[in-house]
Amino acid sequence: MAGTRRTGAAALLAALTLALGACTLPGLPGQDGSELDGQDVITLTRPSAGMFGFFGTSSIEVGGATVRQTFQLPNGAEIFSVTEEISDGDRGRIEEAAAEYLDWERTLSDAERHPCTDMPSTGIEISGSITHEASVQDCQNETPLRLLEHSVRDAQSELPGQLARPTGDWTVEIRPWAGDGPDESVPVERYRLSAAQHEIGMGITAQNPPSGWGEDLEADTGEGSPLGWDTTGTVLVGINDFLLGQGRLGCGDPSGEIRVIHEGTPSTTWAYRLCPGQRSAALAELLRGL
Secondary structure, eight states: OOEEEEOTHHHHHHHHHHHHGGGOOTTOTTTTSOOOOTTOEEEEEEEEEETTEEEEEEEEEEOSSEEEEEEEOTTSOEEEEEEEEOOHHHHHHHHHHHHHHHHHHTTOOHHHHSOOSSSOOEEEEEESSEEEEEEEOOOSTTOHHHHHHHHHHHTSOSHHHHSOOTTSOEEEEEEEEETTEEOTTSOOEEEEEEEEETTTEEEEEEESOOTTTTTTSOOOOSSOEEOHHHHHHHHHHHHHHHHHTGGGOOOSSOSEEEEEEEOSSSOEEEEEEEOTTSHHHHHHHHHHTO
């Protein structure tokens, strides 16, 4: 299901064009409904889903000078929201890609709109001088939809892609402080989060946690103790607050060091001093309290 309509002066132009009939003027810009205004809002929404379940929804909203990315879990909890400024050049490239997408999308049959069975569809909405809403699967290379998604992603920094989502494996390590650095001789306090399963959220295991840790958690299923979606959201918000607040971390009298590790190929590690009253300490307290 998809629809696009022009509003305002463009709608009047379309009506006059129909009335003129055989006298239609050729080549009028925007006559086909594909030309965007500089303030039109473009939103791309994509479920995080596959054959093993549904894990949330990613949404990217492009405004006149900003791009905002959010991620919501299946229970509706928002685990991050990042707004960044974009340049006029990036905005122009996104508009061009969106216009090419609109020209392409209106030619698709129902079968061409959803050609594959093993992936979710991308939702595309445009509002402002144009109103458009469609659902198309992005499972083919170099389509105008794929190029639109690339132009939006290229306008963003690396930060949104580094944030924690339920489909990744994450580890948080805590070490005590010893003089001028972390004490590597002490057994590491470690919390490992495994990628979510459909109905039970992420799993968690711990090494050398405080006494009494995990007493209220469900039994380990082999992929860790299921956290459920509510607690999964709480933990992911804690990790993302830590990652988003990196510029304000650090102190002269730390109680330890915290390392947040995104496992994968390649893996990424963020290491900071553990400082009272900061997001580093808040994340440690959150994990120790499970």
